[in-house]
Amino acid sequence: MAKLKTNTRLSKRVQTIKPSGIRRFFDLASKMDNIISLGVGEPDFVTPWNVREASISSLERGFTAYSANAGIIELRKEISAYMQRRFATSYDPETEILVTVGASEAIDIGMRAILDEGDEVIIVEPSFVSYVPLVQMAGGVPVAVGTNRHDDFKVSASQIEAAITDRTKALMLCFPNNPTGATMTGEEMKEIAAVVERHDLLVFSDEIYAELSYDEKPVSFASLPNMKERTILISGFSKSFAMTGWRLGFVLASPDLLAAMLKLHQYSLMCAPTMAQYGALEALKSGMDDLERMKQSYKQRRNYIVKSFTEIGLPCHKPGGAFYAFPSIEKTGLTSEQFAEKLLLEERVAVVPGHVFGEGGEGHIRCSYATSMDNLEQSVERIDRLLKTLL
Template identity: 55%
Template structure:
């Protein structure tokens, strides 16, 4: 062994040079403190619906503890095919075009590794979920961030994409409803994006994990638009709308050739998703409208409250139209997003995530997840009000 090289120097560059998740780093700090109200983790505070938990126990007692097909239980894939046709407006063959994965995160990793050759560029919009840039790099691709702006409602436009596309661009990665901004895209917005994709002959990966969680208009997926199904990989899962984060179950829907490519990577790495989680997902799909509708109504109530509370504090915030995040602008206090979040945590014991965790253009913003009880949300806003007043006194 060459003694002149440290172990760190021997790591793969695409792993060594990527920072840890800004969300998880912040969560580690929170875990060492007491009496903190956390608005930091994007996890529903609801328990998984009772009938899903009960069915999972029943499946365990019946011995559903063995490997499944690499693609997942066929019965589940058939149920997913029906649900996707109804919810997203696209039809998929359950035998060849649906792959059950360990959460949407694995599905995205598989999709990128199946598509990218070294040097291929991936357009994605920021602010965005923390893993997008990292996963592109892990797949030896080139991440190309497209900045969205608060004054546009954090929507993505064709003009923004045209300014960043190159002959090396291969994939467009979308996430609406968006984490961390709560932004959504209208059908008209997406039609312009779809025209851009077709003109430049791109493939699309659409992360629709928050599809059910919209408040003022139904979700439209780009996969439902003419000519888009056969150039799109649709990603979805059960973590958010069904409060099943710990089950770690997602799925990808794509043309058979793409599904086969993703399945091969999945086959050699993960093998299959948990059999019990697949059984739980099958039960969740037996009555999705009732389970999801109750949660959405509560999230809408919380959304309305936090939007009003932030406005009263003079913190500009684009009204969230989906997901369960508010993304207020805190730049007027002259603190970086990280310093603001750390002081809020230490002085008032409220945890929120610095906007820079979601890309450089998140500087000056703070992500507040309202996936917590209304009582805690009210207390958090009272503490935030005290903190804002303190900062204002310091500036005088």
Template identity: 65%
Template sequence: MKNDVAHYISQTAKELQPSGIRKFFDLAAGMKDVISLGVGEPDFVTPWNIREAAILSLEQGFTSYTANAGLLELREEISAYLGTRFGVSYDAKNQIIVTVGASQAIDIAFRAILNQGDEVLIVEPAFVSYAPLVSLAGGKPIAVSTSATNGFKVTPEQIEQAITEKTKAILLCFPNNPTGTSLNKAELMEIAKIIEKHDLLVVSDEIYAELSYDETFTSFAAIPGMYERTILINGFSKGFAMTGWRLGMLAAPKEFVEAMLKIYQYTTLCAPTMLQYGAIEALRNTYHEVESMQRSYRRRRNYVVQTLNTIGLDCHTPGGAFYVFPSIRATGLTSVQFAEELLIQEKVAVVPGNVFGECGEGYIRCSYATSMPQLQEALKRMQRFLETKGIKRGEKIEQNS
């Protein structure tokens, strides 16, 4: 065996970059008194009835494999949920797969549809895993950059300009991570015209669908003519506060699901059985909790956006998710410099905007999925930090504001 172990590592693995989100999360984890606005995870504990259902399944001895696509009982609940909430109809038997998180659903979707060199348009700023998952499937990620001038909303013209003869699909995420930007039905219908014109597929990441605050969420699969072209991705992590459960779902026309299921069979087999029983309970009896969490996030969003603008960081109002994406350009610092100095000086962890794509430079992502007292303290510290950079605007933030 050669002494240089790197000799054995694939070129693809060598070229993958570590997650910029985890870098700052790991750095903050080694410090005391840090308030983390970094990782996108609900601060709510999974509702008790969901946990109890999973525990009961263990006590009853339900510890065997399930069908590859997941418990039929769960797929039936997912089918009912997607139909009731979003107006899209999928057959539980052959159009739905229960996955180990939404990220895995995206992974097997790309592996099922991409040939070597196929291009996938990714609207940026975008979640850090999208481009690597395209690359791992043999495709080529193509960034479609947005800007704060229109609230980071992608336009049909931007999409069409990025399309080439190699373009196979587009990945859409709304409400968006990291900007929180959402798209309404009229805007989606205009994008759909471009999708149909150029015969593209759509991977629609709708994991934040339940965290839409100002307008009714519209699933891309519900747009006329898009059902046949769309692989719908969703899951339990964000809306149901089940991040550590790692349960996702995908729904698509039968032919796509058959292809993805073959990949899933060989890579995972099935999602953990007891967790699937918890997910059944989540869909049947927990929606009142989801609505309660949504109301709490909306209040926090309003407070954080107003306060950031008050202390000198321009910030648009996101339509969903639990992130804000304020500009830090007034400080003269890069996104990484701002995040590093804020963490060291004031012990507040945020994520540099550039990890979400080049157009994210000059911004930071802050998650408001933490308690109001923690948010208030974090923003006090950020105001103090900004004052050291010569930025002083508005009144001092009070702890009980």
């Protein structure tokens, strides 16, 4: 009897998907001692107590059943009020808001809801590592548009327009950006919106870091003229409210788009965890003071790490949001992966090589400053020590 070839069990599509480039460094670091990690993209704060207490209370009251597929109506109403209050965008809790299992699920079902085989999605890079695979898993074709530190990692409307073809279906944006921390002004976004309208595109706007904007008030892409009906707005609670392990996000879209995403959500995940939803409800109701406290701490750390990297000879643009610095290591002559591996093995500092975020990330490393000042200070000392052996 002929032996079954292992690769015939797997779909061709899944075989083309590369494993996350971040994981290799985390796996290496997990086996080493005295590691300082600047690699994990999550707050170092514990979820505020009142949020945890609300979730515990929901369990004590026996709220352990499935919720509505779209999420508990109280949370959807609070999301609607929050978006109006903070970002001047209006969404109907009944037909335009879906609570998801993290922002990643929202992106996944959004891509699968709109893409047919071969449809193209323009992705502004460097970008979050999930965007390209999620487009591919939905049968789409990712088309990269690169940015660079000399332009503060901003993308121009003309760059986007140059990448549009007759197969372009959507544009993927993330500002404030992971991994660069770049932000865009309202006027810069309006120029992109004009291109979107001219070419009849949809826009995925990942606004998970919107509340972590340090120097300017964030602008939601959906709030721009004529953009709400074209925007699939992705957000959640992980970054702003230190709720990464709760796996709770939300997606906002016009009723027809949301209904399509809801079908995929119903059949794959049913609903987000009920007790997490009650925690998120409390976060929106009373968590803004905690959010502001965390944001001010991140801002202090951002100022320190950008200044420190510049002083030791690593050019680093000043990120306007999120909690990542993206310094250039080009002068070392090493690739981003070589530098990150050397830094980990010789100085016990874990960072993420920039190339995993797309070709435009090569020559950089992503450093999360969502860690203590003591860790940041020690990391800078260790990185400086490595640089002195290389330069």
